[in-house]
Amino acid sequence: MTALCDLHTHTTASDGQYAPAQLVKLAKERGLSVLAVTDHDAIAGVDEAQRAGETLGIQVIRGVELSAKDYPNCHILGYGFRDGDTELARLCEQFRAGREERKYRIVDFLREKGVDIDLNEVEELAGGEVIARPHFARAMVKNGYVSTNREAFDRYLDTEEFRQRVKRFKADAKTCVEAVKAAGGKVSLAHPYQMGFPDGELEGLVSRLKVWGLDAIECFYPKYTLEQQQFYLHLADKYELHQTGGSDFHGEQVKPDVELAALELELEWLLQA
Numbered sequence: 001m002t003a004l005c006d007l008h009t010h011t012t013a014s015d016g017q018y019a020p021a022q023l024v025k026l027a028k029e030r031g032l033s034v035l036a037v038t039d040h041d042a043i044a045g046v047d048e049a050q051r052a053g054e055t056l057g058i059q060v061i062r063g064v065e066l067s068a069k070d071y072p073n074c075h076i077l078g079y080g081f082r083d084g085d086t087e088l089a090r091l092c093e094q095f096r097a098g099r100e101e102r103k104y105r106i107v108d109f110l111r112e113k114g115v116d117i118d119l120n121e122v123e124e125l126a127g128g129e130v131i132a133r134p135h136f137a138r139a140m141v142k143n144g145y146v147s148t149n150r151e152a153f154d155r156y157l158d159t160e161e162f163r164q165r166v167k168r169f170k171a172d173a174k175t176c177v178e179a180v181k182a183a184g185g186k187v188s189l190a191h192p193y194q195m196g197f198p199d200g201e202l203e204g205l206v207s208r209l210k211v212w213g214l215d216a217i218e219c220f221y222p223k224y225t226l227e228q229q230q231f232y233l234h235l236a237d238k239y240e241l242h243q244t245g246g247s248d249f250h251g252e253q254v255k256p257d258v259e260l261a262a263l264e265l266e267l268e269w270l271l272q273a
Helices: 020-030 047-058 087-112 119-126 133-142 147-158 160-166 173-182 199-212 226-238
Strands: 002-006 036-037 060-070 074-079 186-189 216-220 242-245 263-268
Touching: 002 074, 020 036, 036 216, 047 060, 047 074, 047 133, 060 173, 074 173, 087 119, 087 147, 087 160, 087 173, 119 133, 133 147, 173 186, 173 199, 173 242, 186 242, 199 226, 216 226, 226 242, 242 263
Parallel strands: 002 036, 036 060, 186 216, 216 242
Antiparallel strands: 002 263, 060 074, 074 186
16 A cells, blocks of 8 residues: 655654644645654654544554664664553663753753853753753754754754764664564664765665664655665665655754655555554
8 A cells, every 4th residue: 555654753752843743733734644753762752643643534653763873873763663661662761861861961062162051941942851952953043153953063963072072872773673673663774864874885784784674764855865865765675675755854943944745655564463
């Protein structure tokens, strides 16, 4: 079966702008029939999203985007996993605790750079949920230190110095994949271009992930070049992987240039009981 979908979105359960139910409403207005909520290292929003989906007639897939420590921007998308006390749920709690500890180090790092941000203001922007870098970026824009969220990341929050000095808990990719699989879920490699690998090195990673249980590659993403997309489709075919795709939607206050996707994808492998 094919469905009009977006399989990569974020809510206030991580660093998105909209609450889970609000995101589902936006998906309904977009004309989607399937939506995956894939918050960063968090599954706290999926129950609310699924309840909203039942009300609005949209199939909401339980999802997550896990941060792997193997490489910068190595992210593992998990789909359709069980609820309850699973290794994945315990892993997400470790991620949550790591982000909670990191927020104080971010404040100190920014102050060293002459950027004096009140943590209470950041927490207010986050709405009481997990504190992530985009919340700091929004506070920096609000206080005039930078003009855009992108500038905040480029100058402060995603530099090599920041990555070396302001670390948080991450699991390795094998652990991420195996946690999703142990919970009965499916696994896709998110936006491979963000790791900046040459094609051969990326293929090596895909080959290893396949052995550990990889099911799919995110072949459709708004920032891909045509050449990148063609290569990911080639890898999916070569390693007998399914194709996923999504917008990486966070909301216009976080990523002003990204709207919900409406991709027609084959999803029988993902939606089957």
